[in-house]
Amino acid sequence: MKLTNKYNLPQPILDFFESKNRRHTDAYASVTGLIHGARETILTDRHFDDIVKDVSDMLPSLMGTAVHDVLEQYSSSEIITEKELLITVLGHNITGKADVIDIGSRTLSDYKNKKVAAMYYDDRIDVTKQLNAYRYMYPGRIDRLEVCYLLKDWSEGMKLKKSDYPEAPMLRFNIPLHDYNDVMLWFTERVQALIDCENLSDDDLPLCSDHERWHRPDKYAVIKRGRKRASAVLNSKAEAEAYIVDRKLDDQYKITHRPGEDVKCKRFCDCRHFCSHYRQLIDNANVEKL
Ligand code: SF4
Numbered sequence: 001m002k003l004t005n006k007y008n009l010p011q012p013i014l015d016f017f018e019s020k021n022r023r024h025t026d027a028y029a030s031v032t033g034l035i036h037g038a039r040e041t042i043l044t045d046r047h048f049d050d051i052v053k054d055v056s057d058m059l060p061s062l063m064g065t066a067v068h069d070v071l072e073q074y075s076s077s078e079i080i081t082e083k084e085l086l087i088t089v090l091g092h093n094i095t096g097k098a099d100v101i102d103i104g105s106r107t108l109s110d111y112k113n114k115k116v117a118a119m120y121y122d123d124r125i126d127v128t129k130q131l132n133a134y135r136y137m138y139p140g141r142i143d144r145l146e147v148c149y150l151l152k153d154w155s156e157g158m159k160l161k162k163s164d165y166p167e168a169p170m171l172r173f174n175i176p177l178h179d180y181n182d183v184m185l186w187f188t189e190r191v192q193a194l195i196d197c198e199n200l201s202d203d204d205l206p207l208c209s210d211h212e213r214w215h216r217p218d219k220y221a222v223i224k225r226g227r228k229r230a231s232a233v234l235n236s237k238a239e240a241e242a243y244i245v246d247r248k249l250d251d252q253y254k255i256t257h258r259p260g261e262d263v264k265c266k267r268f269c270d271c272r273h274f275c276s277h278y279r280q281l282i283d284n285a286n287v288e289k290l
Pocket of ligand 1 (some may be wrong): 037039040043207208212213262264265266269271272275276277278
């Protein structure tokens with residue numbers, strides 16, 4: 001990966017990212033690589049040396065590492081931190097790294113540095129797969145999984161204003177345990193999906209799923225003229241029209257189409273510049289602007 005430093009940030013920041021800038025050469029994939037779409041995992045691997053990232057965009061990685069490094073100092077005979085895990089699936093090595101394993105309570109925890117809004121939107125589907133995969137890679141010793149959110153923008157003031165605001169800036173939530181057979185099947189399917197893609201050209205790789213693209217579907221907002229806030233936001237134009245009819249709203253109300261988007265593709269996928277789907281999104285956006 002080629003790192004740039006557009007804002008001339010201090011050398012230690014650049015040095016930190018340079019030190020992290022390496023592939024997992026020994027492994028076929030990581031658990032997180034299996035959770036991503038096969039297209040993303042393969043494009044990232046094929047084009048790793050040509051992906052360009054600016055260090056200013058990598059703050060979440062710096063903050064995440066800082067938290068892990070500080071907490072790692074408090075490991076003990078009962079608390080294992082940054083536990084490296086390895087499993088072989090269909091003859092390929094798959095790696096993982098568990099944040100914290102508490103031997104006494106047989107609990108595996110994962111820290112997530114997130115904003116409050118991101119915690120609300122987190123359906124925990126990916127972290128559930130990730131932690132159950134780690135439990136499978138460390139068999140017979142984990143009875144409980146949890147995610148611990150560290151909410152970097154949490155505010156006491158917002159807690160006083162909003163009844164559904166998180167109670168505290170650090171919170172833990174249980175993650176459901178999956179049956180070992182289901183996890184084994186998941187590993188096999190995901191590794192097989194990567195194997196099946198090995199000889200495909202970049203553009204022929206299967207498109208990442210809606211979930212993998214963080215797809216937000218189209219919405220239709222019913223808004224009273226002169227107001228910014230929508231009276232209702234619905235999933236189809238027909239539902240929005242029915243909303244207006246049912247409530248006998250007058251012609252002061254209009255329907256505004258809010259186009260959906262692939263949030264990850266547009267801003268957060270490292271390999272997007274090598275992905276035909278991203279190029280198509282950009283072409284479409286340019287056509288809309290004309
Ligand atoms: S840009 Fe989107 S579709 Fe392409 S690899 Fe990334 S997440 Fe998948």
